[in-house]
Amino acid sequence: MGDDGKKKKILIGGLASVLLVAMVICVTVGVERNSGGNAAAPSTGGGSGGGISTANKAVHAICSPTDYKETCESSLSGANTTDPKELIKVAFNAAVNNIGEAIKNSALLKDAAADNSTKDALDICNDVLESAIDDLKRAGDKVGAFDATKVDEYVEDLKVWLSAVITYQETCIDAFENTTGDTAEKMKNLLKTARELSSNGLAMVSDVSSIIGQLQLGNLGGGATTSRRLFSNDDWINRRVLKGRGKAYAKPNAVVAQDGSGQFKTIKEAIDSVPKNNEKTFVIYIKAGVYKEHVEIPKKMNKIVFIGDGPLKTRITGSKSFAGGVKTFQTATVAVNAEEFTAKNIGFENTAGAEGHQAVALRVSGDKAVFYNVAIDGYQDTLYAHNYRQFYSDCSISGTIDFIFGDSLSLFQNCKFIVRKPMDNQACMVTAQGRVDPRSVGAIVIQNGHITAEAAFLATKPAIDAYLGRPWKELSRTIIMQSDIDGFISPDGWSPWMGNFALDTCYYGEYQNRGAGSGLANRVTWKGIKKITPEIAQSWTGGVAFKGDEWIKAARVPYVPTLMKI
Template sequence: MGDPISKRKGLIAACLSTLLVIAVIVAIVTTTGGEGGISHSLGSTNVDSTTKSVAAICSTTQYQETCHASLEGANTTDPKKLIETAINVAVEKVSNALRQSSLMKEAAEDPMTRQAFDVCRDVLENAVDDLKRSVEQIDAVEADTVGEYVADLRTWLSAVVTNQETCVDAFENTTGDTGQEMRNLLRTAMELSSNGLAMVTDIADFVGSLQLEDVLGGGRNLAAGGEEEDVVERRLVEALNSTIVVAKDGSGNFSTINEALASLPKTNNGSQIVIHIKAGVYNENVDIPKGLNKIVFIGDGMNATRITGNKSVAAGVQTYYTATLIVSGEDFLGKNMAVENTAGPDGHQAVAVRVSGDRAILFNVRMDGYQDTLNADTHRQYYRNCTISGTIDFVFGNSLSLFQDCTFITRKPGPKQGCMVTAQGRSDPKSNTAIIIQNSRFTAEPALLAAKPPVPAYLGRPWKELSRTIIMQSEIGGFINRTGWARWIEDIGLDTCYYVEYGNRGPGADTAGRVTWKGIRKVTAEQVKSWTGGVVYRNDTWIKASGVPYVPTLLPQKSAN
């Protein structure tokens, strides 16, 4: 007899090969009629099979007219080929916007406007790269890797959407109507990117509906918990034997972090490169560029190794470029260090750390600032035993980020300012992004607690209309306003955000006085499991392989309000 596991995989592969074809048929049958609609009879001779397939693949997208236009002239019924075609059109449109923005920059006189175009150049280049690698993976789906395949595609296409939004947002502090011109230029590209994300998400939904995750590497059966601390330490000590050493006193290979990074090849997709940053204060803005992957920073402790900078919007720098540490390379691991932005409350937006690279892990890292301390920008990120301090929106961005055993310290802001811990920036209903905080602590520095009159402090506010934040099994201090969540501008996001508090404890965890927006959700124990690491990442082996402690499930329930 044959191997039963192989037979099962063969059956799954056969199911997957017909899955999207079935989806096409279902969509055609269920699509409602109307002006400009198509014939809905499967036996109709008036509508060819390609038109049916295009109608089906576009049926769940937000921008159906744009979807149909992008697939005009397509001559295939293969849904994967149709998705590939749609994404290729998006590549063309984003590339065109990139070229046009370069021309528009030449006419700009305002320094912040010129910087805004620089932001657009960088993030649109990232968008094009993520679109292109999405196309490359369209034909790569196999039974053994479909969970990872779908997770990658959703992550990359969610980042494409975010990066285009970042381009437009960069014009908020500029003069004139250039920002609106840029939004108009990007409109079709943004619609196409959203449609591509919707198409890929449908694949994920079909896979989930067949409950194939357990067999296909979905991560639900992974054992709870990461490796013991001594195992992690042993691995890191072993790595230090072959590291690049940065030391202020000249005892290492380099005296600055940037010198160490400059010595490396511009791209790295092989083994990890470990950089030991010895105790000291490093006054430099550090940028790990895209393509420089698998970089490991190991400091001598949160209170020993510190990277410091002071760039800010008040000093004329775009928020995107203010970060003291920028991580754009993939598979970054940072441990035992501190990063700060010392611009202070008068600096307005002033980022300490911006993480844009996929599969980034920060472990025992302290991040200090005021407004916008941590930009959890795009892709997948994991934070463990980290401390983040700040005032306004000090954890923001639109990545898929999980924080475990972290401490969020709210600081005293400037005059007439309030405090919001989170500002999540989800804008597309198909994006897989969220800020998820588990088994962590919300505390305040003494200066804020002693402030007269008291400073209003909140768990977060909806930066974008579909802002999504989940806080579970965490301790919330009594300094948090009893309403819990703050408005952004007027009623933006109040009905469409997704905010969950579950199983929390502490004097600030009582939800009886919370705001009653439609976006405030009540979930059951079973429902909240969908926000644990083993589920949201689908494939979380990148965390487990790091040796960093990690729990992919809910923790045993502690006493909660």
């Protein structure tokens, strides 16, 4: 036992060096192959020799897995180092600077914009691009603070944050939907290099992950994870509130009640009482009532917990909509921008109706968000699962068109998906996933869910077409497994977005589903429809897909990290 422990310490201590050497070796092989096996000898510096310098070789090596090699090498041309970690940080900083320039130029574009819709789009760009910069900076800090005891989580954090950077840039472009003039095209041009640099950064990190897998080093940390817990063992919320033991609530940090029996009458007032840059669990108990307000959890106001008296008793409602002149991103009744947010026993609703078109009830733009026994109700675009990692347990989500959409890595367990009656001549789609980069972590995973419909939908004659989803973006990815699918779902299963767009590049799979609508015999046969094996299905369970699920376990909600016995 003692000898094994010493060996493990030696392995862990040398892991960073092994990874860095492995990275250079793996990609240098590619460089040598590209030069016909006759790579020039490293330069000794100075002089006018024709050899490729060691620094240049390192740049070629670090850029080899990227899709935009010329942009990569250009961004690293001034880096006088052969340390892959430092090169990656330089690449991240190049993206930060490029996005910063785009933000500066967007201010000039806003001054020149002639219509409010374009100005609103530029406001969204400024907001999400600032978030992209924050993620790049913390990714750079993470690279510099390599932790060999938590390899899987270390790499996964980097991949999640860099995936978010790409999603934020895509969100900026999406904000220009239905705007006039050429501002949208100008913004695309401003972000072209930044998008390439961000994709390159994700490729570099993903290549490290691949090397870890090839060397089978993923378990050197010893198995047990050491992620921060959302709640301490003696936290009242673990013992009482999240376990839902009647109304025996201990002392929350804030109580909201419309009848004046709490500290605040509005949820906004309670949020305003949370310390800025909060990093301690802050529980807001929201008593039964219908709260007609738009609620936003600001960035860096982390670890906020909403507890209601039940999803039909405590309701937060709003009615902003795209048809009402508001950008989709800004229509959310509740918008979560901070990390480690938890909600239990509460309802979120957008009441704009089908005629409001895009009208979000809940937008989640914060990492490691957990929802339990939550109702999310609307019509089109009900739940904007925008970014990062999200988990939903025993929730209900209702809507019509694309009513779960976004590019987060979202797992829904034991949830009910209720299709509602749309406007005339409209079809319904449960999901519309928005992945755009092949290395992005984004996916919608539904496990042991129930896809059903309200009575008004089922009573409509002729019957309304309804589908499991459609590809919002080119690499849209959705997996539905071990779920009950009612018979109103079209035998095709999946719907095109427009023409042949993304039919070859999407990733849609079904596994061990049941119910009258689960038959695979008549499903569409796009190239993007995948056969899901038991091994692939297992890879999409929470215990594998999240590469570290302590944040879910810490929230003390029902959760199964593996395939279920149905």
